[in-house]
Amino acid sequence: MRHSILAMEVCMRLDPSLRASLRERIVTHPLAASYQDKWNLYMGAAGELLPHVGRFERGCWDYFNDDARAQKDFKMWCDGMTTEEGARVAPSGQAGGYRDEPRYMTFTMAFLLAQDTPCDLAIRALCNVPQTALWRRDVFQRILQGIGYLNFASVKGDVIYVIPGDDAWGLTVEDLTAKKFEYLRLLEG
């Protein structure tokens, strides 16, 4: 079986309520999940993120229907969670305070799809975006709105994570300027 990949990561100012809600969805999701469970998870997450699209500051998304690249990239996105590469190793403190330095959160999801299935074709069409529009917020919005096209019968694997897991561990501006986050581009529009 050949594969395609859809992945998205967005970065915005830490919103404790949103972060807590997304975390809750992840930790309470069943260890053994049905197609409907999976669909509900991502529809719910997308539904919570969509009102915040205007606050997305950085982001990255990919769709590839090249089998080798899909598998390699899916592993990379998974590694971003399992190696805790993007997470801080120490708390950064609550936002606010004397210097009022902002804190950031990221939300990431990635799907390894069975290639050329109707689900893959629908996602492919969804992601058929002109080169000049790749970094626009409304494109991220479009993809979030199209998450419902996912048919999990055609999804081989999925990964979802939120940084940070605790409000006191939010990412700083300095964190985001590190090389490991350089794939997150400033968004337009």
Next chain:
Amino acid sequence: MTSTTDPPFQRDAFLDKPGIVGARWWQDGLAQSDPIARRRALMALLIVGGAAVGIGGIVAIGSAVSSSDSDTKSEPRPSLEMQKQYGWNFGATTEVLTFDGVSTRAFDRTALARMSDDLAPKSATLRRYYVPTLFQSPTAIPLAVPEGDPGTVQPLKDALSPIFTQAMDLAYRRGKALASLFDGRGGDVAVVVDLAGPEAVAFAAGAAGAFDIAFTFDNWPHPRGVVAAHQTLAAAAYFQPLFARHYAPANAPPMFVLDRQRLAPYTDAANQFDNRHIARLPAIADLRALGAKHVLYVTPLDSETTELDDLNESFVAYDRGAVSVRMVAATAFGPEPLMPVLLPSPGAAGTKADAGTKADAGTGATSASMPGGGPPFDLTPWFYGSSTETHDWFWTDYPWATPVHPGKHAPTMSNAGKSYQPRPRSTPFSAAAAPGARPPGFGMTPVIIAVGTGIILGAAISRSGSWNRSSGGWGG
């Protein structure tokens, strides 16, 4: 390995730490499906459906056809509706139209936007029976892109080339011959022209001096269309300047123009697009309201002994309603066998015309377009029975009017059509409960639908990228 009753996704990684919270799930049991093989299986099923074609075409294609993992299903949808939604070349955006007899005369492509107006009947009363569907296609814009087949749709107006073929030339002359008989006579006769699309258009163009024309082409062209509607459209584009200038005489009798290919055999759902349609003629009461007491049904050849299936009920109703219906072959009109044809053909002025039957074989006189556009430039009149002496005998064979100069003798050709009378018979169209209803599957095309979302992914016939895309990607 999970059993079939276990939830398919199993979590194999999980983190809930202050720095990050996340999880990963795998569906190890995801079937090792090969979408290409599945696609082939789907097409094979459709071909099997095609083998079951009856006289009315494929019946209820694939409502139960589904792929092996139930991701998709194939359902028939109205072809015209799909074309209006997704483009005239739905499922074949990379394929081109082929035109026979392309005209080399100057062509104003922008005029295609006015086509449905230029070819409309002049009488407001007749306009309600005009079907402009075909003439609206050149400038139509798709409303959506199929999710699984995001090809670019070239506007039909940019793919269209006017045509003028030998057969159109003959049909134009025949239409003109018929019109000459109706000059001030036959006001209570409605003519129904049922010729192959381009010839039907040309016949109407020839007859436009005496009739008000109502075209009834209720389909759109398609690169794989079972009906070559693009040829009909291209013929209409050729004659558009003539129709735009044409002013029917007051109280001109109506001429309803049909495409005889509308019921063409449809046998291969895997490769053909079903753009067939049925004739739409006025009901008996409406026909009477137009002042018609007689119907003249024009067919290609005298060997035709009955009307096409979709006309039977209408014609029988006309006949029962005291509107007589008779048939005439277009080949009943031809040139004087020995009369020279005065044609300004380059280097060969004064070519001799052949008799109708030989001309039909493609050896008739050539003609040239009128300078600046318009119909063929030809001073040679054609006649009923191919003779000036038999021309007005038409009104003897069809005694619906009195000619100024009665024909001197009857034509020598056979003419069974003058004795034709419609008889009720069973057809694929007569079984329908409602008049004008279609047999199951008629004018439908199978589309691929995603079961999970219900969205239409594309046409089942599509090979333009939906199922065979090359590797690529997008990312932001």
